[in-house]
Amino acid sequence: xxxxxxxxxxxxxxxxxxxxxxxxxxxxxxxxxxxxxxxxxxxxxxxxxxxxxxxxxxxxxxxxxxxxxxxxxxxxxxxxxxxxxxxxxxxxxxxxxxxxxxxxxxxxxxxxxxxxxxxxxxxxxxxxxxxxxxxxxxxxxxxxxxxxxxxxxxxxxxxxxxxxxxxxxxxxxxxxxxxxxxxxxxxxxxxxxxxxxxxxxxxxxxxxxxxxxxxxxxxxxxxxxxxxxxxxxxxxxxxxxxxxxxxxxxxxxxxxxxxxxxxxxxxxxxxxxxxxxxxxxxxxxxx
Amino acid sequence: xxxxxxxxxxxxxxxxxxxxxxxxxxxxxxxxxxxxxxxxxxxxxxxxxxxxxxxxxxxxxxxxxxxxxxxxxxxxxxxxxxxxxxxxxxxxxxxxxxxxxxxxxxxxxxxxxxxxxxxxxxxxxxxxxxxxxxxxxxxxxx
Numbered sequence: 547x548x549x550x551x552x553x554x555x556x557x558x559x560x561x562x563x564x565x566x567x568x569x570x571x572x573x574x575x576x577x578x579x580x581x582x583x584x585x586x587x588x589x590x591x592x593x594x595x596x597x598x599x600x601x602x603x604x605x606x607x608x609x610x611x612x613x614x615x616x617x618x619x620x621x622x623x624x625x626x627x628x629x630x631x632x633x634x635x636x637x638x639x640x641x642x643x644x645x646x647x648x649x650x651x652x653x654x655x656x657x658x659x660x661x662x663x664x665x666x667x668x669x670x671x672x673x674x675x676x677x678x679x680x681x682x683x684x685x686x687x688x689x690x691x692x693x694x695x696x697x698x699x700x701x702x703x704x705x706x707x708x709x710x711x712x713x714x715x716x717x718x719x720x721x722x723x724x725x726x727x728x729x730x731x732x733x734x735x736x737x738x739x740x741x742x743x744x745x746x747x748x749x750x751x752x753x754x755x756x757x758x759x760x761x762x763x764x765x766x767x768x769x770x771x772x773x774x775x776x777x778x779x780x781x782x783x784x785x786x787x788x789x790x791x792x793x794x795x796x797x798x799x800x801x802x803x804x805x806x807x808x809x810x811x812x813x814x815x816x817x818x819x820x821x822x823x824x825x826x827x828x829x830x831x832x833x
Numbered sequence: 834x835x836x837x838x839x840x841x842x843x844x845x846x847x848x849x850x851x852x853x854x855x856x857x858x859x860x861x862x863x864x865x866x867x868x869x870x871x872x873x874x875x876x877x878x879x880x881x882x883x884x885x886x887x888x889x890x891x892x893x894x895x896x897x898x899x900x901x902x903x904x905x906x907x908x909x910x911x912x913x914x915x916x917x918x919x920x921x922x923x924x925x926x927x928x929x930x931x932x933x934x935x936x937x938x939x940x941x942x943x944x945x946x947x948x949x950x951x952x953x954x955x956x957x958x959x960x961x962x963x964x965x966x967x968x969x970x971x972x973x974x975x
Contacts, residue, residue: 590848594841594911598904605874692845755863755877764878765902768913772845 550818553811557804564800570633571793577688578724578786584689585721585776585783592776599769602762603737606749609758612707613735613766621658623680623702623711624649625734627718627777628668629785630684635792637719637727637784638667644729645717660711662698664778680705688782695774703770706735714770718777719784725791727784732777734770836870839909840886842896844917849896850886857910858885859903860960866903868910875905881960883920883967884912893971895920897964899957920968923961932958 603614626645628638649659662681663669669682681701686694705711713733720730754761837853857868860882866875884896901914935955938947 587847588845590841590843591845591913594843595913598902598911598913601874601904601906602876750874752874752876755861755875758876761876761878761902765876768902 550811550814553807553814557807557811560800560804560807564797564804567793567796567800571790571797574786574790574793578783578790581688581779581783581786582721584779588772588776588779592772595765595769595772598765599737602752602765606751607758607762608751609762611759611762611766612709614737614762616736616738617712619652619655619657619712621660621711622652623660623662623705623714625662625698625702625714625716625774626664626668626672627716627774627781628663628665628671629781630666630686631785632667633792634785634789637788638671640727641717641719641729642668642671644731648715648717648731660705662702664695664698665781686778688786690775690778690782692771692775695771695778699767699770699774703767716774716777718781721780721783721787724787727788732773734773735766737766737769837889838868838870838872838907840912841910842884842886842898842912842914842917844898844901844914846916849917849919850894852888854886854888854910856887858883858887859910859912860884860898861903868905871907872905872910874907875903877903879903879912879914881957883960883964884917895964895968895971897923897961899960920964923965925962925965928958928961928965932962 607614624645626641628641632638652659659678660680661668661672661677663672663679664683664686666684669679669684672679681698683694683698702711702714706714714735716732716734718730718732719727722728752758837855838857840850840852840854840857841848842850855869859866859868860880862878862880866877868875879898879901881899882897884898886894886896888894897918897920898912898914899916901912901917904911904913931954935951935958938951939955942948
């Protein structure tokens, strides 16, 4: 019975792998539900503050914050949000591909890039790429807190305020549904109205209580923080969904592999029994 | 039909209110603000206190905010609060004990930082208690 033992051990090892992937799938599924809830909870605030900021960009404010004025791009800051752990399908790879494309476009225009990474995967990737990583946070866990994003946002916001970078982009995975996540590159600052001076009749400004500068800066900072936070929780939901799907297909693949091997094993066993029988019959006939 | 404005109240954790209203009253940093439809654009910071939303038909809803920002556009009001609660979800006992704790710290004259923090906490607790108080009155009269 040649190879039967090897096949048996192979089946055993695949079965234990399947057990692991199944467990991971289940864990990811339950974590995904919680992550989705957190994502949904964070969405209204981020969306509303986006609205307010877009109103602000249409206003003719008496204080022109640097966050509202377009500058010539010499250096951009990227905040890349990735996962800490792997085994989540092509999630990070797709994100990095999209990032690289954008970076190449900037490079050809002679624009330099500073990167701030969130999550170990992005850090490893950009270090290997010899990218200019200026800040890094990782191990934020499955339930990132609002305070966690303050550090990286501050590094970038300071660089922007001091004129070291001329724009800040945020790169993260957008949660479309469980089956699909989309890499997204979004510009945080400067915030500018898409339609410029289309309606000159709308020259209006806010009434500020008390001080325009303070209020606008506060609003912009809140905006940055809440949008980055929302991206972070969204990315966690993406990670869990993507891992769940990847682990499910891994379990399924393991299942088909086991079936195939089982078939080969059974055939080998049958063949050896037939051969034995033939030998016995042959031996009896000779006597 | 009376003119209305669209009101959104969101906190970092959830959306509390979204809908049409006749009037909104909010605790601005420089004083209480009453906002009616067609108000001029306005931007202000909020201090801890109560937000009252008068719905169409005169019904009033009460919220507590711990601070945040308020944006007014002629036809809409957005309140971005740090934390907010519906008045009926407020816990009077918790607010009362928070108030006492804060008063204790202030009375003890501890470090500058603690003093400032305790003061902020005290303001929040008092605002919560006032909101609860007002909700009680509304219930009695209504």
